[in-house]
Amino acid sequence: MLDQATHRLQPLLHDLVSTVLAPTTALSGADGQIRAAGVQGLFHADARALSQVTLAVDGREPEAVGHADQAAGRTRFVSVVRWLGDRIADPTVRVDRTREVAPGRMAELIEIASTATHPVSATVTLDLSCDFASIDLVKSGGTAAPAPASAAGDGSLEWRSGRVRVRATGENATAEAHDPAAASPAVGGRLRWEISLAPGERVTLRWSVVIEDPGAVVTAPSKPLEWSVPQVTADDARLVRLAARSLEDLRSLRLAESGEPEETFLGAGVPWFLTLFGRDSLWAARMLLPLGTDLAASTLRVLARRQGTHVDPASGEAPGKIMHELRRHEHGHRRLRLPAAYYGTIDATPLWIGLLHDAWRWGMPAAQIEPLLPALEAALGWLGDHADPDGDGFLEYIDSTGHGLANQGWKDSGDAVRFRDGRQAEPPIALAEVQGYACAAAHQGAALLAAFGREGAGRWLDYAGTMAGRFRDHFWVGAGNGYPALALDRDKQPVDSLTSNIGHLLGTGLLSQGEEARVAELLGAPAMSGGFGLRTMSADDGAFSPLSYHCGSVWSHDTAIVIAGLARTGHHRPAAELAQGLLAAAEGFDYRLPELHAGDSRDTVGRPVAYPAACRPQAWSAAAALTLLHAAVGLYPDVPGGKVLLRPLAGAPLGAVTVRGLRVAGAEVTVSIDRSGRAEATGLPPGLVIDGP
Template sequence: MLDDASSPTPQAVTVAGSTAAHRLQPLLHDLVSTVLAPTVALSGGDGQIRPAGVQGVFHADSRALSQATLTIDGREPEAVGHAPQGPGATRFVTLARWLGDPVPDPTVRIERFRQVVPGGMEERVEIVSSATVPVTAVVSLEVGCDFAPIEVVKSGGDTAEAAPERTAPGEISWRSGGVRVAVTGTGARAEATEPTEVTGSAESTGYGRTGFLRWPVELAPRGRVTLSWRVEVRDPQAVVTAPDRPAEWAVGEGEPRVVTTDHRLGRLFEQSMDDLRSLRLAETAAPGDAFLGAGVPWFLTLFGRDSIWAARMLLPLGTELAMGTLRVLARRQGTKIDPGSGEAPGKIMHELRRHDFAVEGNNLYLPAAYYGTIDATPLWIGLLHDAWRWGAPAGEIAALLPHLEAALGWLGGPADPDGDGFVEYVDTSGRGLANQGWKDSGDALRFHDGRRAQPPIALVEVQGYAHQAARQGADLLEAFGLPGAARWREHAAALAERFRARFWVDGPRGRFPALALDRDKRPVDALTSNIGHLLGTGLLTAAEEARIADLLVSPEMAGGFGLRTMSADAGGFSPLSYHCGSIWAHDTAIVVAGLARAGFATHAATLAEGLLAAGETFGYRLPELYGGDDRAALGRPVPYPAACRPQAWSAAAAVTVVHAALGLYPDVPGGRLLLRPLAGAPLGAVSVRGLRVAGAEVSAAVDRGGEVVVTGLPAGISTERAST
């Protein structure tokens, strides 16, 4: 998800030998994120928030603090380590080696315990001395605020420090429009600098003003002192807020826990649950309906596709998040034709911002409520169906059936503008997203020889989503006594026939579905991960699924740490391309789930093991994406430098892998739970508590022999072992 400010392109940088300058998106991979949505702090590994790149404290798409640097007697402490401490919390450890005893070992240590809360951040600074002599110093915190919109930061646009509104005892504050930011230090003296011109830096923007909090500190031998400060943001313009209740899976003794013979899966699950709790959001006007913000920092808001996929992947933990996500998107379902926003009757939106999203130096212009997505609508139908199967309350499902009928109406009408029977897109505004599937960068869709495909585009996975949505929509209509089920089953059958005739192509390893059809209805013949999303949609025969399964674990596709977005032998392949050779955790997990349900246990385990290996190298916080280099190249994945982290569907990937290992597939309306664990338990023994079926807390375990045991099912649900 790139918003087509595609390449990691924030500072103005002059290219050698050129008179032109281009802006570079700030790098993220080495920053530390501390988040409790809708607020996030991004800093260096030492805890310092420096006035550069994307560092800062952000709240609801706007930067509240652009600087928070700590010094002791004018010198910055030296970093030695940091670690997450749960949702919204990080601890940083630094040293002041110039203080204390003149011995090789450090004797003055500084720990910053950072806690982000919705609308602010609190920090406790502990200075601990093991020296034999007293230590006297002045601790200073320099703070700045620029109110920079997230899209300006993302594109490398110019920003300028705002002047403090006022300085009161222990407090420095700023105001812009209706937004107010205040920094307060307990027991500190507050000062503001005078405006001075900033020179000698490529990042300079002219003038700036910062403020200081200062604390004189005296430590006795082997003494300690604790300082504290906080930032508070009052933002009545924010369109997102924190939900008004905790996550369904995070309440009481039912909080999910995983015990495995592969410690990597357990640790990945634990960190992912913390990250998922920290990414929960709600609309300001409806705090009771939670959804997941897509990712930190660029996409910490409602994204149709991303929020739907993440909620779908988390259904084993309960249906509350799914129902909240469905309701939020239903309230903003399209009602009219608007080429500028991409809105159409029945269509599910792509993203929600506090204002229009315009990128400096780029033709991209997205309205605050933007509908430029081809897949969110069928995916919304799929989430509604799956939530029903997992036991969401029938009344809540019934309340959304008018929106289901509207979404099906879009699927059978505006989704196919030229009437050829395939779902396709084109940006008629000329200023929206050129590509509108999940691979939405401008260069994502390429033929095998590397040529770019031209719109209108009919994506391969979207035909699978549409086929599945038509069938699942029919099931819902029939179950709730509404007309139209036969029509949508016929629609699905006709789509499958057309797909088989038009999409399959020949490649070096045999036949496979093309990535897309281009504007001339030619198959875009690159081998990509997109075809893995067809598994389980009903669009393929068993033999076709087996063919695709083998291709997905070929060395060209699975030679890295997970599933490559594009085959390594394709002309457009690049391991650090956003969508043409990189590896996305959610993409790999979706394919793992499809392989597992179709009975391809070894294939699923091959891709899942890649995710576990990657998770270990990233501290068990999987980023949005990473490089698709061969495993032998470095022995660890190469970070994608501008990847979001944490990111909702990447964190949800851990739940998907656990679910695939267990193989629990409920049909609560039908009164059964199908058991299809990975044959042979290739991921080892897995035991999970805190799953939920129809609201009941359920435990499940699969042993090394692949036998699964489920306890806690609600009355009326029987288990059934799937045939192999």
């Protein structure tokens, strides 16, 4: 049995309601109450501003009957007060609580309506507390002592910690500060209203909280939305609902660095990762390219400004390397201690190159690409000079500090790299998908260098050409046709588990057509695709567990990346099967796809099972909806080459789909797929020719 005094558990998230407009987030119960427990609270940037916000009527909490997300940053909670009003079965006093979050603030409108046949009077209170707990302390299961509140005569309460100031104000309310030594020390203060309602009358109470935090490293962007908002019509209504919900979530996750508010990127996810993450921000921007290149351009610039310049083992920095994550200060818990600017990622650098290349193909102007070419050359230089420390021709990683990430691919949990029999691999680790990213980046970098008259394209074409043969010799395992291993371990032995990682190799240039067909066959088999999406590990492997973070769960972005690879390489049947699984998951999670969910079989459970600590919303999970649409309509532009490939999923397995408002080189494009799979694209910019499939 775990000793709770020494082993703190990460708080669970799956049943909480998040209301977000980055960098501010409210996490509450389904009843709208924010209780002093777990990860509930109002967070700004990387700290908790309010740890308790509980509403009561005559000292009792209203009874919840439902809630609905209304838009980015706005949620409505409905409850009833059955001890007031007429003594009949139907409730006659109702409370509608609309919460609206904006950067650095939260406001609530509390409407209390009576249909009772006689007048109703009550005392309404709002108990508030603030603990200024850091997000990493909360994530580790830790707690912080409540801070003392001060009350003012204008109906306001205030808390201070260093330069951070939190001020809550109730319109026409009385404010009371509580003595921290009192019987309920968790409550820092109270806002109070006395109300009276005649039959059929409604009263509206308003209160708000403002957070001043000059030390935050992230802020709200200063520019309008960077992408188009497409109109989607489809036979499958799930596609329409998922796209609408996901676009609202993506809008709510927009961030900028505090010193550069005009440059937008997507924060990785709520609540743990609402900051700049190289890998996550890059993938999300890449998935949104069908809606325009502006987000990609700003994400590329933000990361280029923080590109590594020297070797620093403590932070993982190296010349040309793209960073992993940005925080206010050193963070982590137990063994893990990461510096504020941390570079412990093996894949962000080739993914940065891939985003630059793909944005160019979608029509990112040359005037935006040319200033990034020195960063491209530096990133390629990292591939050749620092990513392969032992010179065996593969990208690999090891945490030499003892307090950094043990695994530095997208599956970055400590036990993610396992052999087929369940044994854990020892570092240094060379991941399969990272070799694919590097091979693709070498091709992509060479194309950009050649197109813009820079030297070095030949070197990177040679690099990519030799990597494919080397990968085949060292990574392929198993009898018969075999399959690519997950990784090579410290002894250069292939880690022979069957995982979703190999789906990321599709279309990278690392596999032959026959090898891609074999990978598609394996990923389409029930052991991998029998859940609500693609399992991270085969159900036949020794380490498989449906609720393992990376060894059997389903990640929405991972499934979407593989769907995109399957569709692009012509393996439409397994792509459609995985798309159906992900749409079923979306339906089960009210169209807000979580960071991950359990890998249980669709034949065993009737709906997806939550992974209890998964972030929602999550940028690349929300962006996965756009990848589904993109795969369905199959629009693949090559603006520099003057052509567009139109290749939808064969046979229209998702039914008829029309997407209006795609963007190619700034032009608004409409693509329609009828029920037979016939495709039509209109609105393409002049000079682009539709190529055959």
